[in-house]
Amino acid sequence: MDYSAAQHPAAHDASSDEPAHDTQRASRAKAIAAITLGNGLEFFDFTIYSFFATIIGKLYFPVEGQLAQLMLAVGTFGVGFIMRPVGGVVLGAYADRAGRKAAMSLTLWLMTLGSAIIAFAPTYAAIGVAAPVLVIVARLVQGFALGGEVGASTSLLMEYGSDKTRGFYGSWQFVSQGMNTVCGSLLGVALAAALSTAALESWGWRVPFVIGMAMGPIGIYIRRHLNETLPGVEDGNAPVNADAATQPVRKLFRDHSRAIAAGVVTTIGGTAANYIVLFYLSTYAIRILHLPMSSALWAAWTAAAVTVVCSPFAGALSDRVGRKPVLLVSRVLLIAAVYPAFIAINASPTVPVLLAVVAALAVLVAFTAVPNIVMLPELFPREIRATGMSIVYCLGVSIFGGFAQFFATWLIQLSGSNLAPAWYLIGCGLVSLVPLPFMRETAGRAID
Template identity: 45%
Template sequence: MTPATTTQAPATPATGTRPALSAAQQRRIVLAAVIGNLLEFFDFTVYSYFALTIGHLFFPAGDAVTSSLLAFAVFAVGFVMRPLGGIVLGRYADRAGRKPALTLTILLMALGSAAIGLAPTYAQIGLAAPLLIVAARLLQGFAQGGEFGAATATLLEMGGTANRGFRASWQLASQGAAALLGSGLAASLGLLLSAESMQSWGWRVPFLLGTLIAPVGIYLRRHIPEEPHAAKATAARNDPQRGLYVRNWFLTIFSIMGMTVATYVMMYYMPTYCIQYLGLPKNVSMLAGVAASTVSLVMCPIYGAWSDRMGRRKPLTMIGRVALVVLLYPAFWIMTHFPTLPVVLVTLVVLMLCYTMGSAPAYALMPENFPKHLRAGYMSSAYAIAVSLFGGTSQFVAGWLIHVSGNKMAPAWYMIGCVLISLFAVSKFAETGGREID
């Protein structure tokens, strides 16, 4: 495919070289890079699926809807720290190297997950219980703010040009894997345990199991090959392309905005939506998240590989986002008028096919538009801001819009508006598929 003529950020010259990596080494690096993302979204999934239980145990209120809204609000609180983590840890990854930053982020995330899993309830320690949950979410948010940029930069840089899109797509595919693990575990616990056991201790199991990912992740990340010291030379402060990098940073924020709202609503809010507004049983509604996450896990690497051959921006990213905009309203109309499990599952699968097409290639496109010496910092901060403002609040906003409007279609309109903005933003990136970037 002929590259677009839009101005592209020039590659940063390297003064050191790295020996060629074998296919097996690249696979280990992909696993090491995405395992932190796996832990992050596993935690998101189980928190979202047990939001009603957490709301009842830690945020008692007069009615179930208010308790769940408070639980979702605390879920969003963790995103307050993301921009700070993105700036601090992203810059740390650019200066000290990818490996130390990735090791630190996964350790902090595991500590936050363990704190939630072990927290006493409101009935046991009163107001200190919700404060402990808030503190754990803030710690996780800080770590997660720096995770994305360092991991994505590692996926792009550790390997050849020919399959960058495929490697970067595993960052998004790992979200599907995490959601699949989390939703599958939540569904299994719901089937195996009684309601009393689930309320008493069963909901803690996924959070505590999530912490077991950390030792594996730390081991894998300690074996990531680091850049030769000379290759870390920082570009001059008076870089003539600085304005282009800032422009691309803003485009990244708005490009991520629409797709992160779609992610959090379709993969994490949908079980709660099915229970509260479609009247589906709790155990059955968990299958909606399983279906959405399975599509993400399977299709993201396929679309990423296609983008290595066809191009990132056009046709895949643009077509996927346009199709998502067109189908969102009819999809929610069908679900609300025919609220059965088969209808919900088929509708979600169709939406997720469009979502993954519009998102997977962009996970290579966006970081490829930054130079190596700034890539992790710019990507971490942009991703953290977008996810904090729009992703972390999407479940709360979706529930609030339904609550104040009385319209179960309200989440569709919110998603359509956000995806339209992201469609415009992604159209402004330079095409990078098949090009040397560093």
């Protein structure tokens, strides 16, 4: 018997636990990578559409006027968000019954199907009105899939973290969204630089959708070794709370209606800023500022790269000082900054000014969106968390995020002012602050 070890149990425990601790950290790092990569692949498939909205509008919505074509194209981008709440309910409930892994695999297959339809859909010139119908169907399938993906993947990320690290772990949901935009915008820049306008409009724009379609099975393979965090799923036992497992939606609306309402309204400000800054400003630069496509896509790349870098810091900061303070300060700053930002890029419509403005706004977007998205799954108990997160996030995103580009373009046409998108962001931001004082602080507190 090792008497020294018996007399100093603390020393013995520390030495024996160190390899286990290192193994656990490595396992969690792999889990974050697997969830983030899979989630990023799904968002890549969904959002690459926005980078080629001007070309898709020309090929599939041949109405008179470039602004009208753009409105139809970005409106179709928003159509995908209509199905998000439906996907959130159906696939979120599935994730709370069959497990997070099963739900995330299903969403990847559905996203792959949507990308395949867009990649090979004939144009309006070839098959007439059936062409835009195919695009709309594909966007509906993708929206349904992504509605379930966000709830399942964010819940899984949060459940890998501890009470003191959930903000950091949850921030990787937003990192994955930024990563897909980085990859998508770089691919767009490369295609715009390498191909002629005729080639890009003929077949080049389809390349990202083919790539996204092919990446689906890779994402499923990456995720197959993740540990399930829903009790009873891996060993085949019934969930602890049978009622919650079989009726998650009914239980959610019966017991957590106030949390749903507060979460939806709070999400409006973050998601509107996210889709305007990360996606719409590149289209805005092309159509409104008349910058070349290759240059404008660098705006999307800059915004995404900044959010990828800043998001983990935003999550860690929310763990230290709380979700609500970080969200409140950053959102107020964003509301104050967005109008001067649009004035600046219209006064000097050059690439350096555009990139500087986008980078500054993207920092604020990261620090306001991360604590927001982290708070949502913390509002609900584990057995209905994926469903609750999916419904709240998708309801908030569906209209005010998905149709943000449409509303911004419509406001420009209605008012005749190129500064109109700033008004939209300011309005959404102010409304989203209303429920914040009534929401409980979740940082550093046990949620299960």
